[in-house]
Amino acid sequence: MKKEQTIIVGKILKALRKNLLLSQEDLADFSHKDRNTISDLERDQYNPSLDTIFRLAAVLEMKPSQLVNKIEEVEENAEYINVLLREIEEIKIINKKNKRSQ
Numbered sequence: 001m002k003k004e005q006t007i008i009v010g011k012i013l014k015a016l017r018k019n020l021l022l023s024q025e026d027l028a029d030f031s032h033k034d035r036n037t038i039s040d041l042e043r044d045q046y047n048p049s050l051d052t053i054f055r056l057a058a059v060l061e062m063k064p065s066q067l068v069n070k071i072e073e074v075e076e077n078a079e080y081i082n083v084l085l086r087e088i089e090e091i092k093i094i095n096k097k098n099k100r101s102q
Contacts, residue, residue: 008074010042016060016070017042031055 017027017038024042028035032055041048048056050064057067071077 006044007047007071007080008044008076009047009071010044012067012070012074013038013056014042016062016067020060022059027056027059030059 017024022030024038025035027033028038031038031052033052037052040046041052053067054064057064060067072081
């Protein structure tokens, strides 16, 4: 069975947090999240919601778009985006062919 691809957030989050000399508890307190949530995010146990990205970005002294850009730069995430784009393009081609044949 193929492992489902996930977005890698943890290593970016951890590096940014440490760069600001924040503990997981600090990041949790300032972002109104549980410390276990921060730990889970850093271990890529799940992906953050948009609200969480906004909160984390504010604590990390950046815009949400800047945080997302840093997440996009992770090599595994860049490849994930490329795979998604190829899959979507294939679906569009199939849909277009189906519409023509109707």
